[in-house]
Amino acid sequence: GAGVSQTPSNKVTEKGKYVELRCDPISGHTALYWYRQSLGQGPEFLIYFQGTGAADDSGLPNDRFFAVRPEGSVSTLKIQRTERGDSAVYLCASSLSRRDGYTFGSGTRLTVV
Amino acid sequence: GESVGLHLPTLSVQEGDNSIINCAYSNSASDYFIWYKQESGKGPQFIIDIRSNMDKRQGQRVTVLLNKTVKHLSLQIAATQPGDSAVYFCAENMATGNQFYFGTGTSLTVIP
Numbered sequence: 001g002a003g004v005s006q007t008p009s010n011k012v013t014e015k016g017k018y019v020e021l022r023c024d025p026i027s028g029h030t031a032l033y034w035y036r037q038s039l040g041q042g043p044e045f046l047i048y049f050q051g052t053g054a055a056d057d058s059g060l061p062n063d064r065f066f067a068v069r070p071e072g073s074v075s076t077l078k079i080q081r082t083e084r085g086d087s088a089v090y091l092c093a094s095s096l097s098r099r100d101g102y103t104f105g106s107g108t109r110l111t112v113v
Numbered sequence: 114g115e116s117v118g119l120h121l122p123t124l125s126v127q128e129g130d131n132s133i134i135n136c137a138y139s140n141s142a143s144d145y146f147i148w149y150k151q152e153s154g155k156g157p158q159f160i161i162d163i164r165s166n167m168d169k170r171q172g173q174r175v176t177v178l179l180n181k182t183v184k185h186l187s188l189q190i191a192a193t194q195p196g197d198s199a200v201y202f203c204a205e206n207m208a209t210g211n212q213f214y215f216g217t218g219t220s221l222t223v224i225p
Contacts, residue, residue, distance in 0.1 A: 004156070033212070042159065042215030043203050056211040091156050098211060101147050104156030 002026075004105035006092050012111045013082055021077040021108045023092030030100050031059040032075050034067055037107070042089055049075060050098065084113045125222045132190040134219045136203035141184065143205040147213065148177060148188045152199045160188070160201075190221075198223045 005024040013019050025032050030051055035043035045059040051074045060066075064082075069075040077088055089109050093102035126132045138146075144165035149157035163170045163186075165178045170177050176189040186203050200220050204213040 040206075040217070042217050044215070045212035048211045059212065062198075093156075093202050098147060099206070101159045102157075102213070103159065104149075106156045108152070 004092055004094055004103050005107050006090075006105035009106065010109045010111075012113060015082060015084060015112055017082055019079050019082055019110065021079075021090050023075045023077070023094075025073065025075070026103055027073075028049060029094035029096055029103075031095045031100070032069060033093045033095075033102060034075070034077050035093065037089045037091055039088075046077070046090075047099070048079030049086060050086075050101070055098075061086070074080075079110075082110075084112045086110060087112045091108070115182045122217070123220045123222070125224060126193050128193060128195060128223050128225050130193055132188075132193045132197070133222075134188045134190075134201050134221065136186040136188075136201075136216055137198060138184050138186065138203070138205045138214075139180075140205065140207065140214075142209075143214075144208055145206040146177070146179060146186050147204045147206075148175075148186075149202045149215075150197075150199045151202065151218070157202060193221075193223050195223045195225055197221060199224060 007022045032049040034046040037043045047067050048056040049069045064080045067077045075079040091107045093104040094104045145216045147162040151157045161172045161177050173193045177189045200218040202215050202218045204214045204215045
C-alpha cells in the first residue's frame with residue numbers, strides 16, 4: 001500500500017483481556033518496528049523485525065507482550081492480561097533497511113479500563 | 114538508556130517568521146539523526162535526516178544543523194506556516210543499534 005496501515009485505530013478493552021493490534025507495512029519494506037507512545041512523550045521502542053524474525057525484542061516491557069510477522073509482511077502485536085498501564089498509542093513503522101528513516105502508521109490508541 | 118532532550122517544550126512563532134527547534138543528545142556514538150513532525154492523532158512524519166559525516170542538510174523550507182562537538186541538533190523552518198503547527202521530535206540512532214531514541218518533543222504553535 002501507499003503507507004503503513006494500522007488497525008484498529010482505537011481499541012477499548014477491559015483489564016485482564018487479550019488484544020491484538022495489526023500492522024500492514026509498506027510493500028517491500030523488510031524492516032518493521034513497533035513503538036509505544038504515552039501522552040506527552042516520544043515514541044519508545046518495543047521490537048524490531050527484519051523479515052520474518054524478531055531481530056531485537058529488547059523493548060518489550062514483559063512477557064505479556066508478544067509480536068509476530070509470519071510471512072515477512074503483516075505484523076501483529078499481542079498483549080495478554082492487559083493492564084491499565086498498557087494504555088497508550090501503539091505505533092508501527094517500516095523502512096527499507098535498518099538504517100533508513102521510518103514511515104510510521106497512524107497508530108492504535110489502546111485504552112484499558 | 115539513551116537521553117535525547119529538547120531545550121524547550123513549547124514554541125510559539127508568528128506566521129512567516131523562521132522557527133528554530135533545538136535538541137541535545139547524550140550519546141557520542143550516535144551517528145544518524147532524524148527530525149519527525151507529529152500532528153494530533155497521527156503518527157510521526159519524517160521531515161529530514163542527517164548523518165554524522167555532515168553538519169548541515171537542507172530540504173524544502175527546512176534545514177538541520179548538527180554540532181557533534183556539543184552533541185546538539187537543530188531544525189530550522191523558514192517562513193513558518195500554520196500547517197507547521199505540530200510536535201517535533203528529534204531521534205538518534207547508532208550504527209550498532211536497532212532502534213531510534215526519541216526525545217519528548219517540542220510543540221510548535223504558529224500564530225496567524
